[in-house]
Amino acid sequence: MKISIIGFGWLGKPLAHHLISKGHQVMGSATSEEKVNLLQREGLDTVLLKLCPHPEGLGFQKLFDADVLLINVPPRTRSAAPSFHPEQVKFIKAMIERGTVRKVIYVSATSVYPDLNQVAREEDPLTKSSTGNQALFDAESLLQNDATYALTIVRFGGLLGVDRIPGRYFSGKDNVVGDTPVNYIHRDDAVSMLTWIITKELWGEVFNGVAPLHPMRSQVYEKNAKDLGFAPPQSYAEPGQNAWKEISANKITKTGFEFSIPDPLDFWYEG
Template sequence: MQTISILGCGWLGLPLATTLINKNFNVKGSTTQTNKLPILKAAGIVPYIVNIESKSIPTDFLNSDILILLITSKNRDAFQQFIKQIETSTIKKVIFISSTSVYPNSNTEVTETSETNQSPLVAIESLFTQNNTFKTTVIRFGGLFGYQRKPGNFIRAHNIIPNPEGYINLIHQDDCIGILISIIEKDIWNETFNACANSHPKRAAFYTKEMAKVGRLHPVLDPDSDNVYKIVSPEKLISAIGYTFKYSNLMDY
């Protein structure tokens, strides 16, 4: 039975962990908050306090087969130190969760070979993908939504929808989990994938619909917007793992 360590059992990490447990994986999970340890334990997760900016990472947390990194830190130096600890552990396979924010708004479709920003996140991706001690697959998720993360609450400033003629790149929590489990079960490593629904409605139409669902009617479409955007293609992922999105048509969500 494989053991998987999940760094960051929050909005995505906790339901991912419980799904993996139901599939008979042993799961270790981390949080930075002591009061969340009982929640992890009650879910069947072996819980740890882990902060990669701390020099005291529990050695046993990395006594696993696979490591999934689900934290939002952009501290390159902290990740560099953390990687040194991974190198001396039993971890041989890593999934690093990144973001489609690595691509600039080019008003075109972007793929995994498109130009990226010069950003801390891209630099951290490289720390993992260039390391030969373990195999890394990078997943660049689009905007995350689902359950308590309601898209109708994403637009806050003065109820104005910016870039209304741009397009959205979102992915539901259930699809995030389905993709991560497919990567593990199909043993797909040393790859980089974009992961977002393969439909891209215009921001005006999508957010007007979603804001109405949470009682926020009559949003304003920003008349001064430059309408910059990118359309993120998930076709490489779909082809590589044969994945079918549960929430593909975002206008039907």
């Protein structure tokens, strides 16, 4: 198949290499000429596309001459208004409608679920007032409404592994939340899951992308510190003070998908 990936970043680049190894024709985008040149030198067909939120770049129209389009654009929720990411998606949708794309995967996140101290599942009703992430909720809704394509939404938990080490972010810090369950997925499994959805033609669905086991945050941070030789958190916050959610992975596993690293305590890192 011809597959386009908007966002050849930390997840998109290894996904591209994996899909190419499966025989697919893959092209994608990066947000600077420097990144485009680096990716092209790696053998990846890459064009320049910045979503500001309107599209700027060079030759990006050919991304929409594909069978499958994967939208992998992390929302800048801290540095931009909640309306910025949906505006980016609105422009992408307009370009999809002018192209040949008939199947779309939108990479969302489990932050769309509110923290209600319970298990969260794909069928849980979400509204603009109840969502945990307005930008992602609005972007999902925009892509779902009046769609001219088959859409699958993947809500990933924390994308970790390789050089993203959760314990390192909290090394030596005080008052760290440690008593809530993690909702993580290793990058290897995220790549495999997206490939699985494309290969098995799992369209018109919403899937959570999280490892099926959910150790406590303190367990992960302490194990990272011990395994990789840095300081654990200096102290933890009082237990029971922070709202949480545990994201169910049952729906994707029922399709036959198997996680290679189901336990975040076993994630591998590059140190």
